[in-house]
Amino acid sequence: MSQQLTKKNEMDIPLRHKETKRQKTNLYFRKKIGWLFVIISIIAITIFNFYPMVQAFLLSFQSGMGGNLEYVGLANWKRLFGDPTFIAALTNTSIFLLIQVPLMIVLALFLSVLLNDPTLKFKSFFRIAIFLPCVTSLVAYSVIFKYLFGVDGLINQFLVKFGFATQAINFLADPFWAKVVIIVAITWRWTGYNMIFYLSALQNVDKSIYEAARIDGANAIQQFFQITVPMLKPIILFTSITSTIGTLQIFDEVVNITNGGPGNSTISISQYIYNLSFEYTPDFGYASTVSYVIVILVVILSIIQFRVAGERK
Amino acid sequence: MKTFNRAMTYTFLSIAAIVSIFPFLWMIVSVTNKSVDVTQGRLLPGTHLITNLKTLFETVEIVPALINSTIIAVISTFLTLLLASLAGYGFEMFRSKGKDIVFTILLLSMMIPFAAIMVPLYRMFGSVSDTLPLFGIDTLGAVILPTATTAFFIFFFRQNTKMFPKDLVEAGRIDGLSELGVFFRIYVPTMKTTYAAAAIITFMNSWNNYLWPLVILQSPEKRTIPLLISNLGSSYSPDYGVIMSAIVIATLPTALVFFLMQKHFVAGMMGSVKG
Numbered sequence: 001m002s003q004q005l006t007k008k009n010e011m012d013i014p015l016r017h018k019e020t021k022r023q024k025t026n027l028y029f030r031k032k033i034g035w036l037f038v039i040i041s042i043i044a045i046t047i048f049n050f051y052p053m054v055q056a057f058l059l060s061f062q063s064g065m066g067g068n069l070e071y072v073g074l075a076n077w078k079r080l081f082g083d084p085t086f087i088a089a090l091t092n093t094s095i096f097l098l099i100q101v102p103l104m105i106v107l108a109l110f111l112s113v114l115l116n117d118p119t120l121k122f123k124s125f126f127r128i129a130i131f132l133p134c135v136t137s138l139v140a141y142s143v144i145f146k147y148l149f150g151v152d153g154l155i156n157q158f159l160v161k162f163g164f165a166t167q168a169i170n171f172l173a174d175p176f177w178a179k180v181v182i183i184v185a186i187t188w189r190w191t192g193y194n195m196i197f198y199l200s201a202l203q204n205v206d207k208s209i210y211e212a213a214r215i216d217g218a219n220a221i222q223q224f225f226q227i228t229v230p231m232l233k234p235i236i237l238f239t240s241i242t243s244t245i246g247t248l249q250i251f252d253e254v255v256n257i258t259n260g261g262p263g264n265s266t267i268s269i270s271q272y273i274y275n276l277s278f279e280y281t282p283d284f285g286y287a288s289t290v291s292y293v294i295v296i297l298v299v300i301l302s303i304i305q306f307r308v309a310g311e312r313k
Numbered sequence: 314m315k316t317f318n319r320a321m322t323y324t325f326l327s328i329a330a331i332v333s334i335f336p337f338l339w340m341i342v343s344v345t346n347k348s349v350d351v352t353q354g355r356l357l358p359g360t361h362l363i364t365n366l367k368t369l370f371e372t373v374e375i376v377p378a379l380i381n382s383t384i385i386a387v388i389s390t391f392l393t394l395l396l397a398s399l400a401g402y403g404f405e406m407f408r409s410k411g412k413d414i415v416f417t418i419l420l421l422s423m424m425i426p427f428a429a430i431m432v433p434l435y436r437m438f439g440s441v442s443d444t445l446p447l448f449g450i451d452t453l454g455a456v457i458l459p460t461a462t463t464a465f466f467i468f469f470f471r472q473n474t475k476m477f478p479k480d481l482v483e484a485g486r487i488d489g490l491s492e493l494g495v496f497f498r499i500y501v502p503t504m505k506t507t508y509a510a511a512a513i514i515t516f517m518n519s520w521n522n523y524l525w526p527l528v529i530l531q532s533p534e535k536r537t538i539p540l541l542i543s544n545l546g547s548s549y550s551p552d553y554g555v556i557m558s559a560i561v562i563a564t565l566p567t568a569l570v571f572f573l574m575q576k577h578f579v580a581g582m583m584g585s586v587k588g
Binding site for chain 1: 492
């Protein structure tokens with residue numbers, strides 16, 4: 001509709017003011033002024049996003065210490081496959097992704113369905129409580145989780161006191177438990193965030209569909225899988241893409257809860273890139289190669305998720 | 314059966330609520346306790362609030378960190394709102410084929426992982442350190458600039474501009490306002506709620522940003538709040554009461570904003586998926 005309107009205007013104006021040259025320049029000016037509104041952002045995003053992407057690509061074929069870089073062809077890319085730290089980082093990030101994202105999305109969906117019940121009491125209390133973790137900064141909550149799961153932390157005191165464990169578990173020094181803590185932490189922080197998206201989408205679902213299903217004898221589980229999930233498909237797709245991109249880049253939690261340890265068992269790709277560039281002797285070239293792995297993963301996973309979810313919106 | 318389901322629903326929701334709130338309660342209670350009490354798992358309020366705060370302000374450089382974080386967050390928010398709303402308005406009000414293509418390309422930047430561009434960005438700011446001292450490495454300017462324009466907020470403003478009545482623009486033009494005049498005198502005042510929602514989210518992102526400041530800031534006096542907390546958290550002999558105080562102070566602004574402006578808060582979050 002709006003397109004039709006502007007088209008009509010464009011035709012009207014020159015007809016009406018055919019004579020004056022000044023009006024003509026005015027119209028020309030108005031057509032161009034739109035670019036003035038957007039130009040600063042275009043330049044800024046080009047300088048701070050696209051240009052660095054190109055730079056990183058070029059860097060991924062270079063190697064050397066600090067500023068002394070030279071082209072080494074595909075050597076960095078070959079180095080990737082034989083680099084145990086990189087393989088550990090890739091494996092850990094994949095584990096976080098494959099377990100945490102589905103876990104969180106299912107949990108958030110489930111909570112939002114429970115909260116969508118119109119007869120439920122204390123609804124806003126539950127909603128606010130479950131959303132509350134989102135107001136914390138990633139660093140702050142990471143430090144809290146690190147202390148909670150420490151050897152003498154509250155979780156261990158609780159486990160021992162109530163007989164769930166005979167002695168304190170050193171969560172953060174155990175390769176398996178350290179990963180569990182990271183996954184629990186991210187799930188704690190982001191479940192409420194995703195739940196809010198589902199809740200608002202559920203409010204737009206026509207209640208009569210559920211009534212019709214109930215009359216047809218569908219139980220709660222059938223209703224969930226055959227009405228709720230298909231109706232929320234676009235928003236589930238959106239949240240799984242944002243969560244995937246987020247988890248692929250996980251940094252703050254890993255650095256502040258386990259610092260990648262014990263022995264690289266929780267190191268993430270982002271942390272490895274940071275370490276390669278700023279903790280070890282800087283090798284910006286190889287760091288850029290590793291960073292392109294994240295780029296490739298983001299692109300591939302986004303495409304897969306679009307495919308799985310069927311048609312693009 | 315029905316009452317059983319009901320009971321299960323309340324049980325499950327209560328567990329979720331307790332798990333969500335518990336770390337907050339622990340954090341707040343710990344602010345009032347001695348470090349020893351915190352490690353012994355004391356869950357009752359103590360009398361050490363003043364002592365902890367005093368130690369925090371005397372031994373930890375929290376005031377400069379608060380000032381740095383505030384400066385960065387305020388300027389970032391202002392720049393993001395200005396640039397993103399100008400662009401969102403421009404892309405929607407002056408639609409053309411060329412602009413639509415450019416817009417789609419800009420959206421692609423949302424997929425770029427920050428870790429992939431931080432090294433080139435670091436080198437870029439390193440190379441201008443001498444010519445542009447305000448934006449070199451270890452400056453607040455360098456923290457602000459790369460975060461000041463994001464495709465996400467251009468998208469956000471464009472989506473919201475779709476609902477802006479175009480008649481108002483025409484009316485402004487007839488009244489003799491320039492194009493920028495229309496924008497600042499008519500668009501900005503009418504879109505207050507959109508600006509509020511965007512401001513909350515930008516401020517929070519900036520206040521909590523960790524990786525980029527960690528990369529670009531070096532001297533201790535330039536530290537932002539997340540850098541300070543991360544530093545306190547990794548110390549070998551932590552004073553828990555004091556660290557918890559720092560965390561509570563860091564969380565207060567965002568928690569307050571959330572409780573006072575819940576509607577805008579959620580609107581800002583959801584902005585991306587409307588329409």
